[in-house]
Amino acid sequence: SPKIPSAVPHISTPNPSSGASTPNIKRVSDFKFGEILGEGSYSTVLTATENSTKREYAIKVLDKRHIIKEKKEKYVNIEKEALCILSKHPGFIKLFYTFQDAHNLYFVLSLARNGELLDYINKLGRFNEICAQYYAALIVDSIDYMHGRGVIHRDLKPENILLDDNMRTKITDFGSAKILNSSHGSHEEDTHHADKPQAHSRSFVGTARYVSPEVLSDKIAGTASDIWAFGCILFQMLAGKPPFVAGNEYLTFQSILHLSYEIPPDISDVASDLIKKLLVLDPKDRLTVDEIHQHPFFNGIKFDNTLWELPPPRLKPF
């Protein structure tokens, strides 16, 4: 079976001839698979329990033939590399093992038992400002760590911000990510970008509602594109709906490019001020992570390790 070159030492293929599996190399038979959590075009994410430890994981199963047919090897390696780079920070889904068999690649990952942030926003209608401030702080801290290590997510949205057993955020789904100045040589679109105040990359459009205007107009996604998506997520936590929602994708894109959104009147002035400084058409004029840290909306929040030890505020109906 054609081997997908691995960007990280994780990849391990049990040696079928020996039959015996060496201690730290996992194989399908080491797990009992459970329910499907979500599906992508060439992958499925399921719950799984490791037979020997009874530990619960999420396992992403990727179809090798489909990946090769669709020429997606590069994206699979970017996703694996991003998950590895980010696995040490509490704000991301952790990658524990990878292995493969004749037909599939397997990523063994942390299971976020409380599902998607989106479900809580919809269930509660919207978050009060204490909850919105706390969850926004976790997301900003995670974006800061991600960008600091040269990873741009490019498709941040409440569906791929998951919640763990302690109701803390775990960002996932790096299938559209871009890794800057990395070893796997995807610099083609970047080389002729003279102006690189932030890191840029093109060739991808995120989900309609959270995609930034610069990606819509000339397909250049930079770190500021994740900041735009954060602005949309903050708006949605406070208002209960994303800022740019229209009848169809074309109308949604138009409302983004014309910055046509309205902040509900019952959102505080300090929260409105932050949203207005994030949802800015020119990426160069958008707040940077450091400026977000300083914004009065986060008064009382310390962006250090203690942030991840704070007990999350109870999410209750507004």
Ligand SMILES: C[C@@H](Nc1nc2c(c3cc(-c4cn[nH]c4)ccc13)C(=O)N=C/C2=C\CC1CC1)C(C)(C)C
């Ligand atoms: C966005 C993503 N959805 C999800 N991806 C992951 C979950 C996950 C869990 C629930 C959940 C748990 N309890 N109730 C719902 C719902 C959706 C999930 C998880 O626990 N661990 C790793 C995951 C993903 C890791 C993989 C990208 C590398 C899609 C739809 C793409 C599968």
